Amino acid sequence: MNTRYYSQQNLLEANDNQHQYMPLIYTVEPEENNEGGLNLGELLSVIHRRIIVIGVGTTTIIAAALAWALITPPTYVAKFEILTEPVTAEDKVTRDDRAKGYETSNTIDETKLKILASPKLMSPIIQQVKNHYPDSKEPQLNIKLVPNTQILEVSYQDTNPEKVLFVLNKVSEAYLKYSLEERQTETQLGIKFVEDQLPRLLQQVENLQSQLQIFRQQYGLINAEIQSQQLAGQYYQIVQNRLDTETQLAKAQTSYNSLQKQLRLETDEAEAISSLSESPGYQKLLNQLQDIEVQIAGKSVDYTENNPSLQKLLIQRQNLLDIVAKEKQRILGSQWSNTTMNSLDSAAPNSARLRAIQKFLDVDKEIQVLTTQIQSLRQSESALKQQVQRFPALIRQKDDLARKLKIAVDNLNHFLAERERLRIDSAQKQAPWQVLTPPTKPENLAPSPTLNLILGTALGLLLSTGYALLIDKFNNVFYNLEEVKEKTKLPILGFIPHIRLGKDGKLRNKHDISNVCESFRSIYTNIFLLNNENSIRSLVIISAAPGDGKSIIALHLAQTAAAMGKRVLLVDANLRKPTIHTMLDLPNTKGLSNLISEELNFENVIHRLNNYIRDQNYSLEKAISKDVRELRPQHNLFVLTAGQISSNPTILLSSPQMAALAAKFRESFDLIIYDTSHLLGFTDTSLLTRHTDASILSMGIGKTNRSVVAKVLEQFNLYSCSILGVIAVDIQGTLRK
DSSP: OOBOOOOHHHHHHHTTTOSSOOOBOOOOOOOOOOOSOOOHHHHHHHHHHTHHHHHHHHHHHHHHHHHHHHHSOOOEEEEEEEEOSOOOHHHHHHHHTSOGGGTTOSOOOHHHHHHHTSHHHHHHHHHHHHHHOTTOOOOOOEEEEOTTSSEEEEEEEESOHHHHHHHHHHHHHHHHHHHHHSHHHHHHHHHHHHHHHHHHHHHHHHHHHHHHHHHHHHHTOSSHHHHHHHHHHHHHHHHHHHHHHHHHHHHHHHHHHHHHHHHTOOHHHHHHHHHHHTOHHHHHHHHHHHHHHHHHHHHHHHSOTTOHHHHHHHHHHHHHHHHHHHHHHHHHOTTSOHHHHHHSOSSOOOHHHHHHHHHHHHHHHHHHHHHHHHHHHHHHHHHHHHHHHHHHHHHHHHHHHHHHHHHHHHHHHHHHHHHHHHHHHHTSOOOOOEEEEOOOOOEEOSOOHHHHHHHHHHHHHHHHHHHHHHHHHHSOBOOSHHHHHHHHOOOEEEEEOOOOBOTTSOBOOHHHHHHHHHHHHHHHIIIIITTOTTTOOEEEEEESSTTSSHHHHHHHHHHHHHHTTOOEEEEEOOOSSOOHHHHHTOOOSSSHHHHHHHOOOGGGTOEEGGGTGGGGTOHHHHHHHTTSTTOOHHHHEEEEOOOSOOSOHHHHHTSHHHHHHHHHHHHHOSEEEEEOOOSTTOOHHHHHGGGSSEEEEEEETTTSBHHHHHHHHHHHHHTTOOEEEEEEEOSSOOOBO
16 A cells, blocks of 8 residues: 655645645634545545454354355245236327326325235135135235336245245236226225315315414514514614714713812702792891891991890891701701701802702703613613514514415315316226236245355445444544644644654655655745745644654754755754654753753754764655755754753743743754654643744644644643644554555
C-alpha cells in the first residue's frame, strides 16, 4: 500500500478555500450530527484498520450458512400463472370507450388477494387434500401479482412433490370457477367498500371545513398577508409613539430639574406653598403677623423687653404664630410632618416665585402623565409584539388546515369516481380468467452448499464491514483531515505522511525523506506565505498528548525554514522529556534550563548544525535544498537544547528570565521554533505561548484522542492563546490510497 499525500491545493480545499489564515482562539461548539455518506476512501481505510474483525465475522457467517445448507431437509415448490383480465371483445370495446384514467378497471387489489386466500375458496380444496393426504397440514399458498401486469402467480411448497401438483391443480380449477361465478360479486363488494368509506370521507371534509372556518373566525384571518402588514404597521407606530413620548418625558424631566434647582423645593413643598398662597385666611393671618412684627420692631427702639406694652405685643405675636401653625395644619392636612411644615416659609412668596412654583407643579404633573402614557404604550407594544410573533404560527396552522382539507377533498373525489367506475363494471358481462401457465414440475428448494457459500460470503462481508464501521465510529480518535478540521474548527496547515523512524528518532528510508520534504515545503508555504511572512517571528509546536509527532515537526520545520534562507533557532523547551538533542546527537549538558537559572550568554550555549549534521547522514537537508540552489539548512539553523532537566519546569518557563531570553532570540534570529512538552496535565506550554506569535497544534491521525484535544483547546481558550492551525501526522499509517 502507498501512502496518500495531501498537496497544498488539497489543504486549501480542506480549509474551505481560505486565502489567509489568522491565529484563532478556539471556541467550543456543539457537535453536529454528520449526516453525510461514507466515501470510498474512508471505507477502504476502515477495512484496512479492521481487517481481522471483518475476516473473523465473515468466516463465522460462512460456516453457519454451510451448516444450514447441510441440515435443511428438501422442499419442493411449483407454481402456475393465471390472467385476471376479461378476454372478451365486448369488454375491450367497453373499456376503450371509458376515460383514460380507468383503462385498468379489472385490476387485482389487496382485497381480492385476500378473497382468493379466504376460507370460502380454500375450504373445499383443504378438504380434498385431507382426503388424499390424511396426515398433511393445510396448504399455505403464496399468491402474488406479477408487477405491472394483471397476471396472478400462485405457488405452493411441500416436502411431497405429488402433493404440490395436486394442490395447485385444485387451486387453478377453483379460481377459474370463482372468476365465472363470483366476478360480479367482487364488483359489488368493491362498490360496498367504497360506499362504506364515503361517509367517513364526507365527515372528514366537513370537519376540516368547520375547523378552518372556526379558526378564521377566532383569529380574524381574512387576508393573512394584508393583516400581517397591518399588524406590523401598528406595532411600528406604537414603538414610534413610545419613543416620541420618551423624548417628551426627557425634556420635561430636564425642565423639572432646572426649576427644582432654581426653587430649591421638593414637589410636596411646592404643593404646600401653592395651597397656602391660595388660602385668604392664611394670608390675612400672615399680614396681621407682619403688622405686629412691625410694631414690635418700633417698640424695641424705645423700650426694653420688660416693658408691658412690648410684652403684650410679644404675646400677641406668639398667639398669632400658633394660629398660623394651626391654620397651616388645617390647610395642608395631617400628611405633612411638623418638620416639613416648619420648613415652609411663613412669609407669603412674591408673584414671580408663585408663577415659578406653579410651573414646577405643572411640569411634575406632565411628567406623571407622560410616565403613565409610556407604561400604557409599552403594554400595547408588548401585546402587539406577541401578536406579531404569534402571527406566523397562526398562518402555518391555517395553511395546515387548508392542506388537509385539500387532501380530504381529493380523496373524496377519488372515491366518488371509483364508485361510478365500479357501477359501470357491474353492468357488464364478465369473462372467466385464463390459465396462462399450468402447474410446473416441482423444484427442490433445499439450499445448495455452493449457493450458501456465495451468499454467506457476501452477507458475512456486509455484516462484518458494518460492524467494523460501527467499532470505528465509537473509537474516539481522528482518522482523517476532514474530521480534524470539523472537530477543531482550525485550519489544516499540512499533513505529514506515515514515516518510519530509527530508534534514535531519525529518518532512514529515502522514500520517507522525500515524502517528508514535500510535506514540509507545503507546510512552510501555508504558514509563512499565506500569513504574511514577516508577521510570524516565533512559533511554538504543541500537542495534546505524547507521541503526536511534535518534535519531528519542530525539527524539520526549522530545517525547511533554514533552507529557505531564514536564520532559525530551534529551542527544545520540553524541560520534562527533551528529545531534540537525541535526534541530532547533540550534547545536552547546557541548554535552556541553564540559561534561565544561571543567566548564561545564550550565544555560548546554542549549537550551529554544520558541526554535527555532516556526521549524521541527514539526507533531509539535501532533499530540502535541492530546489533552492546554494542554500543549506546548516548555514542558518541553530539549536538550543533543553539542558539539565529541572524538578519544576513551570517556574523556569514563567520566570522573567524566560521572557528576556525570548526577546533576545527575536533580536538575533528571523524565526524561533519551540518544541514543548505535551499539554495533557502540564501548563508549561501555556506559559511559553505568551512569548510567541502563534502556536501550531500537532495531531496524530489514528492516535490522538478527540476528548483530550477538546480539553486542550478549551484550556487554550481559557488562557486566550492563539492557535495558527493544525499539522496532522499519520502516526499509525491509517491514511491509505
